[in-house]
Amino acid sequence: FTAEALAGGGTGPLYLRLKSLIRGAIDKGALTAQDALPSEREIASQLDISRVTVRKALTELVDEGVLTQKRGSGTYVTGQGQRVEQRLSRLTSFTEDMLARGLMPSVKWLQKTVASPSPDEAMVLALSPNERVIRLRRLRMADGRPMALELAVVPARMLASPDAVGSSLYEALQTAGIRPVRAMQRLSAESLSAEDAEALSVPAGSPALYIERISYLADGRAVEFTKSHYRGDAYDFVVELTTSG
Numbered sequence: 221f222t223a224e225a226l227a228g229g230g231t232g233p234l235y236l237r238l239k240s241l242i243r244g245a246i247d248k249g250a251l252t253a254q255d256a257l258p259s260e261r262e263i264a265s266q267l268d269i270s271r272v273t274v275r276k277a278l279t280e281l282v283d284e285g286v287l288t289q290k291r292g293s294g295t296y297v298t299g300q301g302q303r304v305e306q307r308l309s310r311l312t313s314f315t316e317d318m319l320a321r322g323l324m325p326s327v328k329w330l331q332k333t334v335a336s337p338s339p340d341e342a343m344v345l346a347l348s349p350n351e352r353v354i355r356l357r358r359l360r361m362a363d364g365r366p367m368a369l370e371l372a373v374v375p376a377r378m379l380a381s382p383d384a385v386g387s388s389l390y391e392a393l394q395t396a397g398i399r400p401v402r403a404m405q406r407l408s409a410e411s412l413s414a415e416d417a418e419a420l421s422v423p424a425g426s427p428a429l430y431i432e433r434i435s436y437l438a439d440g441r442a443v444e445f446t447k448s449h450y451r452g453d454a455y456d457f458v459v460e461l462t463t464s465g
């Protein structure tokens with residue numbers, strides 16, 4: 221990285237220019253998967269900018285999945301087939317998460333039906349008696365690699381039909397004018413059943429992150445009750461903790 225290249229990068233905020241400089245180096249092949257970046261301090265002194273600016277650019281590129289930070293050893297260009305690092309602070313969809321990382325999301329449908337809810341689904345979604353649900357079960361992939369098995373259950377009245385869901389549930393909800401604004405998410409450890417392991421292309425009994433998400437609309441109504449098994453070898457969920465003072 222040179223100060224001239226950064227100066228040639230336009231007039232926007234410095235950290236954005238540094239981000240495009242780094243992305244450019246990756247696109248041109250000057251930096252390739254698994255390459256280490258110079259340290260924050262080295263980049264700052266090479267470019268004669270503050271470390272705060274460098275940190276901001278690197279943090280965003282890590283959030284976008286372009287770079288990966290390894291504890292104690294620095295920052296690397298993310299390689300293919302590496303673990304996906306997912307922040308647990310924003311209510312986003314699988315499709316958005318993968319696209320933000322430059323990975324191509326795809327879906328293999330296992331079930332897409334209207335059905336009667338189970339008692340726990342009826343309770344969580346606060347359904348009236350006899351109300352039906354849309355049950356969406358699918359294998360979710362990123363660049364063709366199986367990542368998660370997901371069962372999403374949505375009150376049937378929220379969508380015209382199960383076929384309203386193409387590849388993204390959140391996109392279908394948005395098209396229907398429905399926007400989840402808040403969600404409760406619970407994570408626990410599980411080992412995969414033989415059947416689920418096979419779908420995810422891992423040995424039976426492999427570890428998974430079992431995640432339940434209940435999403436709510438602004439008026440407090442629950443819109444989805446989703447149970448997901450994410451491959452334990454493919455995902456890191458990362459939470460930022462701050463003190464309030």
Ligand code: 16G
Nearest residue numbers: 313314315388389390391431433446
């Ligand atoms: C994520 C959510 C899931 C949601 C889905 C929508 C987790 C653990 N789960 O997979 O609750 O239904 O995104 O994604 O993050 P879509 O719009 O791509 O179908």
